[in-house]
Amino acid sequence: MRRGLMGWDEAELPKSVLEARLKLLQDAMAHLGLEALILYTNLVRPAAVCWLTGFTPYWIESLLLVPARGRPMLATALSKRVADWIKTTAWLDEIVNTPRPGTAIGERIARLWRVGVLELDAMPAGLYDDIVAAAPKVQLLDDPGMFWLVRGSVDDAERRLIEKADALAAAALAQVDASATDAGTLAGLVEKHARLAGAEEAYIATAPDLDLDRRLIQVSGLVPLARRFAVRASIAYKGAWVRRTRSFARDPQGARAIASADAWLTELASSINARDPLAGQIGWKGPVLLRAAEVHSRGWMAESCKGSYPLEVVESSRSPSREGPPGTYLVLSVDLTVDDVPWLGAAPVFVRAST
C-alpha cells in the first residue's frame, strides 16, 4: 500500500494541465468514435488515472469513467469516509463510493453503444462482470495504441514531478556509504531518506554481492554486504516514478571502474535523442565515453509509462527497436562489466527532440 506523503498541490499539477490532458484524450476518443472510456486503477496500476486526475488509490481498486465531453467520474471501493481524503489528493468533481464500482460505471454507460476500456484483457473479472451486467448492450473495446499516443509525451508539469522524484532518489542513494555492511539497515536508511523528503512510495532493492550475483532483490533484516554491491531506489512522487541504481565498491579498482561507468551513464542519459535507435545510441556512446580498458555490455532495458503501469519495459537489448526511443521519458537500466568490475546503473532519461 502507499504510505508515503499523498496530496494534490495545484501549484505542482495545475487544473489547466489536467484539463489539457483530458482534452487530448477526449479528442482521441472522438476520433475513434468512443462515447466514453473506462480506466482501471489500483496501487499497482495507478498511472492512467493518476495522469488524468492526480488520484492514486492507496488501497483497493477504482474505475474512472471519462465521458466524451465533461469531467470524469470516479467509482471507488474506498469507503465514503475517505471521499474527503481522495479530494485532497486529486482533482475529482464526482466520486461514487460503492462496494461495486463496476455496477456504478455500468449503470452510467448503459445507454451508450461504444465504450473504450484501457487494457480490457486485464480488467479484473469481477469488475467486468458487474459492468456488463449493468450495461449488457454496450460494446466494450480496447485500442491499445490510443492512450499511449496521447500520453507518450510528458508535459512540463509531469517533467517537473519526475525531476522531483529523481532528486529524491538521487539524494536517498547519496546516503549510501560503500563501507556499509548490512543490506537491511542500508535499505531502511535509503527508504527513510526518500520518505522524509516526501516520497509517496519507495521500493529499495539491493544486490548484496555484485561479484556473485547481479540480481537486485528486496532485502530486510541482517544481510551482509560484500565489497561490491548495488542499490536501486524506485521512487514515486505525486504519481511520478523514477528508478536510480548505483553500484558501490570498497576496493580502489572497483571504485575507479564504477566512477567511470557512473560518469558514462550521466552523459548518456542527457544525450539520448528521439531520432536514432536506442540500441545504437547506447552501444555507440559506450566505447567513446567510457575510458576503460575493457567494457562488456551484459544488457540494458528501457522502461516508460504506456498505460496503467507507472513503469513497464518498452524496449531492451533482448528486443531492440530499429526506430527512435518510444515516448519522451524513459528509465534506462544498464548492466556492464568495466575492467572486470560488475556495474549496474539506472537513471531517468528525457529524450531530446530530434531537430
Next chain:
Amino acid sequence: MIDDDRKQRLLAAMAEAGIDMLLVYGNAWQGDYLRYATDFSALEGQALALVRSDGHVTLYLDSPLEVDRAEIDCPDLEIVYAQNLIAEVDGALDRFRNQRIGSAPGRLIPRRLAARAKDLNLSDHTAFLDRLLMHKLDSEIAAMRRAAKLADDGYAVFREAARVGRADYELIAEIEAFFRANGVDHNFQIIGVGGPEVRGMAPPSGKKLKRGDMVTTELTPRVDGYYAQICRTLVVGESNAEQRKAHALWLESMEAGIAVVRDGVTAADIARAENDVFRAHGLGEYTTSEYTRVRGHGLGLFVDTKPHILEDVTTRIDAGMTLIVHPNTYHPVVGYMVLGDSLVVTKDGCEVVTATPRELFSVPV
C-alpha cells in the same frame, strides 16, 4: 518451513476437491492467494501461477525486476518472464484443456482468462482457498507471532518519533527504516492526526503534529508473509478528560469483543459484544458504516483477510484463526479513535499476541 507445510496442505486439499490445477492471481494489493500457492509476494506488476496436482508450480511475472527477485526467493518454482502476461498464460492454459482447473481469487482473474471458463473447464475456487487462508497451521501462527512482536516494537518507534512539529509522513519514514532493518519487508499503515474533524485514517497528508492532537495509527508489519496488526491512539501532550473517557469506552468495547472470542462463536458474536458497549453508552450510531468499516478482521497473508468482524457476518470462528479485534470508530467529541489487539483463536478462548499496553499514550511536548 512454512512454505512446505502450506504446499502439502494445498495439494492434499486439491486432491480432495478433485482439482487438477489451480490458477492463482496476485499483485501487491491482494497477494495472499498467490503467496499461499507460491510463497512469492508480488511488488510490481502482476503475477499468475499455475499449480499442478503433482506439485509443479509455474509462476508468470510481467516485470523482469520481479523475475530476478522470484528466482532468488523461490528457487523451487519455474519462473517465466511474460511481458504479455495474460496472453502467455492464456496460451499455457490451452495445454491443459482436458483438466479440471480451479481459480482464485475469482473476482481478480483477468477478464480474458475468466471469459474462457467454459472452454477451459475453469471454475472459481476462491472459497476453497479462503478456507485454507483462514485456518492457520502452527508454522503460520508462529510467523504471525513474530510479526506481532515487531508490531509492538514498531509502535514504540512510532511513539518515539511523534513530536510537535513533525509531519505525519516523517513518523512513517522512521518506522519503515526500523522495519527494513529488522526483517519486515512490507507494512500496511494508515494514520490520522487532529481532533474532532478527523473521521478516519488514511495515508499521510503532510499534517504536522501540534499540542492536543490525537494521533491514531493502524500498523501492520509483514514477517515471512504474515501480517499482524496493532491499533493505538496517542495524544500530543497531556490527554484531556474527554479523550480519556472515550478511550475507556474503546477499551471496554475491545475487551468485551476479545472476551467472546473462542472456537465456535461467529464473527457477528464478537462484533455484537463490541457494539453493545457503544450502545450502552448511547453511542450506538457510531458502530454503523457511516462512521466505521469493520470491528476487526482476519489476519494472515493479507492485511484484511476474512472473516470481517461485523454483526451481519455469520462466519464461524475456529481455533487456529488469527484476528484483530478493533472497535475503531468516530467519537463525536474527540474525533476518530483506534484501539486493537491481534490474537490467535484457541479452543477455549484466545491468545492475545499484542503486548503493547492498552493505554491512551501521551508524548511529551
